[in-house]
Amino acid sequence: MMDMGLGRTVKLACLAMAVLMLASCFDPEPATITVSCTLQGLQRKCDILLQTADGNVTRRTTTNIRGIGEFKYILPGDYVLKFVDAKDKAWPAVREVSVRSGEVLPIRVELTETEAPQVNAAVDEA
Numbered sequence: 001m002m003d004m005g006l007g008r009t010v011k012l013a014c015l016a017m018a019v020l021m022l023a024s025c026f027d028p029e030p031a032t033i034t035v036s037c038t039l040q041g042l043q044r045k046c047d048i049l050l051q052t053a054d055g056n057v058t059r060r061t062t063t064n065i066r067g068i069g070e071f072k073y074i075l076p077g078d079y080v081l082k083f084v085d086a087k088d089k090a091w092p093a094v095r096e097v098s099v100r101s102g103e104v105l106p107i108r109v110e111l112t113e114t115e116a117p118q119v120n121a122a123v124d125e126a
Contacts, residue, residue, distance in 0.1 A: 043067035
């Protein structure tokens with residue numbers, strides 16, 4: 001009798017291992033990043049840049065009048081969110097996020113108007 005129970009346990013363990021191995025063959029489920037931006041507690045419309053960890057801008061979105069922007073179908077990985085206004089003036093708020101497969105990641109950001117440097121430095125004319 002004990003051998004039969006042990007055999008069943010071994011079979012179940014092998015089946016579980018096979019399922020785990022098959023699961024790794026499929027593409028990761030895309031994720032969603034939802035960002036809510038405010039300025040002095042009020043909803044703020046701005047542009048959001050989504051950069052990979054190596055600094056490449058992969059996407060740009062504009063928040064709606066409620067200050068909410070969304071990036072859908074994001075692959076798992078590490079990203080940096082940067083915030084700019086319509087004139088490409090950067091806000092000092094920067095967020096680093098790590099996205100997992102299938103995750104819906106809500107982020108709240110309070111923007112500040114102080115120390116907002118330009119994204120592209122002006123070229124000196126000689």
